[in-house]
Amino acid sequence: MSVITSTDPDHLDIYGTAEAYLESFEHYTTLIQPGGALIIRKGISLQPKVQPGVRVYTYSRDEGDFHAENIRIGNGEIFIDFVTPDTRINDIQLGVPVSINIENGVAAMALAYLNGVTAEEIKRGMASFRGVDRRFDFKIKNDRIVFLSDYAHHPSEIKQSVLSMRELYKDKKITAVFQPHLYTRTRDFYQDFADSLSLLDEVILVDIYPAREAPIPGVTSQLIYDNLRPGIEKSMCKKEDILNILKDKNIEVLITLGAGDIDNYVPEICKILENR
Numbered sequence: 001m002s003v004i005t006s007t008d009p010d011h012l013d014i015y016g017t018a019e020a021y022l023e024s025f026e027h028y029t030t031l032i033q034p035g036g037a038l039i040i041r042k043g044i045s046l047q048p049k050v051q052p053g054v055r056v057y058t059y060s061r062d063e064g065d066f067h068a069e070n071i072r073i074g075n076g077e078i079f080i081d082f083v084t085p086d087t088r089i090n091d092i093q094l095g096v097p098v099s100i101n102i103e104n105g106v107a108a109m110a111l112a113y114l115n116g117v118t119a120e121e122i123k124r125g126m127a128s129f130r131g132v133d134r135r136f137d138f139k140i141k142n143d144r145i146v147f148l149s150d151y152a153h154h155p156s157e158i159k160q161s162v163l164s165m166r167e168l169y170k171d172k173k174i175t176a177v178f179q180p181h182l183y184t185r186t187r188d189f190y191q192d193f194a195d196s197l198s199l200l201d202e203v204i205l206v207d208i209y210p211a212r213e214a215p216i217p218g219v220t221s222q223l224i225y226d227n228l229r230p231g232i233e234k235s236m237c238k239k240e241d242i243l244n245i246l247k248d249k250n251i252e253v254l255i256t257l258g259a260g261d262i263d264n265y266v267p268e269i270c271k272i273l274e275n276r
Contacts, residue, residue, distance in 0.1 A: 001114060002032055003039045003107050007046050008156045013184035013213070022046065039066070039110050041103075057085070059110050061103040066110035068102050073167065078102065082109050082122070089119045095129040098136050098164040134263055136161070139270050146172075146253045147273055149266050153181040153259035155192035162199045165253060172252040175202040175233075177242060178224075179258035181209050183216040186223060194227035202233035202249075206242060209260025243268055 007025050009018035026049050032038055034053030040046065042064040048056055058064035068080040070090070078097040082089040082105075092109075094101050109122050117125075131137065134151040141148075146169065152161045158178075165174055178197060180186045186193070186208055197203045205221040221236055228234050237245055242265055246254075251273060256262050 001037045001039070001111060002028070003111055004029075004044070004046065005041050005104075005107060006156065007044050008154065009188075010154055010185070012188050013182070037114055039107060039114075041107070057110065057114075059103075059106050061106065066106050066113075068106055071102060073097075073099065076168075080105070082106065084110070084113055087119075089122060092123050093127045095127050096131040096136055097168075099167045100160045100164040101136070136164070139266060140273055145251060145273055145276075147251075147270065148254075149256050149263055151259050152257050153185075155189050155196045158193070158257060159196040159199065161255070161257070162196065165255065166199070169253050173201045173250070174253045174255070175204065175249065175251060176200050176255045176257050177204045177206065177246075177262065179206045179209050179239065179256075179260045179262040180221055180224065181259040182211055183208055183213045183219045186221070187216055187219045190223035191227055193224045194229075197224065198229035198232055200232070203228060203235075204242065204245065205234070205236045206239040206262065209258065209262070211260070239265070243272060246272055 004025060007022055009021050012021065015021040015024060022045065025046050029038060029048040029050050032050055032054050034051055037055040037057060038048055038050055039057045039059055040048060042058040042060040050056060057066060059066040061068055065085050067083050069083055070081040072079040076097055078094040080092050080102060082092050094105055105126055109126065112122055134149050137149045139147045139149060150161050152158045176197065180193065205225050208221055225234060225236055235245065239262065246269060256266060
């Protein structure tokens with residue numbers, strides 16, 4: 001069984017074009033064997049090319065063959081009802097209570113349901129799941145300050161992460177430290193990054209994490225910085241200077257974003273925030 005959550009263009013340094021990237025997903029769907037199933041997010045721009053005998057289901061947060069209803073968010077908790085093509089499982093608690101995990105949870109539960117996992121097992125599994133490192137990874141969470149590390153490094157991921165935090169902390173200032181990942185991704189999506197980051201109250205940009213790539217002339221974090229919305233609090237620095245900058249910031253909610261080595265600074269950031 002396979003789940004496709006998104007086909008938003010990425011890794012264009014490898015695929016070349018958004019069209020070629022999408023074609024790779026179409027090819028992937030041909031590999032699912034008869035008797036299997038494809039669970040695909042409703043609304044994404046992909047026409048599956050499955051073999052005869054492969055079942056195709058849709059899912060999303062609010063609609064599709066599998067979806068959530070009766071969503072209740074409050075007091076740091078999320079409860080949902082899980083709707084399948086032929087039944088309903090009520091009062092499921094999400095162990096990682098952020099709104100982006102409603103849709104993620106629907107996909108996971110759909111996969112479990114189609115594999116014969118019982119309603120009670122699904123409820124226990126969802127309630128006991130505590131997440132993974134660097135995915136809404138709360139490091140500090142109290143009445144005074146919130147700090148989490150998140151691996152989001154694509155504009156769509158960042159947007160969903162920020163919107164989830166907005167829903168949880170409506171009245172607090174949200175600051176993010178973002179380390180772009182790859183020169184090519186920054187070149188291809190700098191405006192999309194700027195649009196997603198502009199949903200924040202404050203953005204601190206550090207240098208691009210190159211990973212496997214050599215620098216590209218003219219491609220720096222400045223491209224994102226220059227396209228952030230007018231009026232947003234913004235700054236740029238070397239990653240080595242981030243600790244000194246945070247010492248002087250009034251932090252209410254802080255997120256470190258990126259798939260590079262920004263996570264190496266998390267322990268020291270925790271010390272700074274806890275010692276205030």
